[in-house]
Amino acid sequence: MIERDVKETDIAWCAGFFDGEGHVSCHRSYPNPKTGRVSPQLYANVPQTADNVEVLEFFRSVIGFGRIKGPYKTKLGRDKCALLFGVKEVEPLFAMLRPYLRADKTLAFQRALMNYWSFDHNATAEDYMRISKRDKKKGMMR
Numbered sequence: 001m002i003e004r005d006v007k008e009t010d011i012a013w014c015a016g017f018f019d020g021e022g023h024v025s026c027h028r029s030y031p032n033p034k035t036g037r038v039s040p041q042l043y044a045n046v047p048q049t050a051d052n053v054e055v056l057e058f059f060r061s062v063i064g065f066g067r068i069k070g071p072y073k074t075k076l077g078r079d080k081c082a083l084l085f086g087v088k089e090v091e092p093l094f095a096m097l098r099p100y101l102r103a104d105k106t107l108a109f110q111r112a113l114m115n116y117w118s119f120d121h122n123a124t125a126e127d128y129m130r131i132s133k134r135d136k137k138k139g140m141m142r
Contacts, residue, residue, distance in 0.1 A: 010062045015100030017059060022046045024090060024108050026115035030131055031123035038127055040119040042087045042112060050079035063096060065089050087116075 024044040031038050048056055050071035060066045060083055070081030085093050094109040101109070 006062055006064075011096055012100040014059050014062050015097040017055070018044075018046060018097055019102045019105050021048065022105070024094075024105075024112045026112040026119075028127060028130075030134070031127050036123045037121045038123050039121065040087075040116045042090050042116040044085040044090050044093055044109075044112075046083040048081055048083075050081050053081045056081060056083040059083055063093065065092070090116075 022044060023046075025042075027041040029039040029041055046056060046059060053068065053070075056068050060068065066083050066085045066089060068081055068083050071079040072081075074080050090109070091113060094113065098106060098109070
């Protein structure tokens with residue numbers, strides 16, 4: 001299953017860490033102003049405080065992909081980093097972690113992937129409501 005010389009116990013550790021700290025999701029983009037089309041936003045991430053970035057580096061070294069972003073300031077003013085997995089990395093990440101994930105994280109991956117695979121690119125009334133709410137929050141009028 002694993003091509004590199006990686007210990008199964010390290011992968012199990014990554015799965016446990018992802019169970020506690022990780023997030024996977026598939027969201028809808030805002031409609032494109034020209035085409036009205038909406039795109040799926042599939043991603044997974046593992047956030048940590050910036051002084052704990054070595055944990056993210058270890059996770060990435062075990063998994064073999066992903067990128068670390070940060071440090072960046074949170075709303076509370078703390079420095080954070082995150083290990084990010086893009087659209088093409090979510091499914092391979094799930095395949096590696098799945099044997100060791102808890103049921104709720106397995107379900108979160110399955111839901112995100114199903115939403116991605118069955119995505120409808122046509123904008124809905126809800127999509128335009130999200131734009132309106134976003135613009136209102138930013139003080140913009142349409």
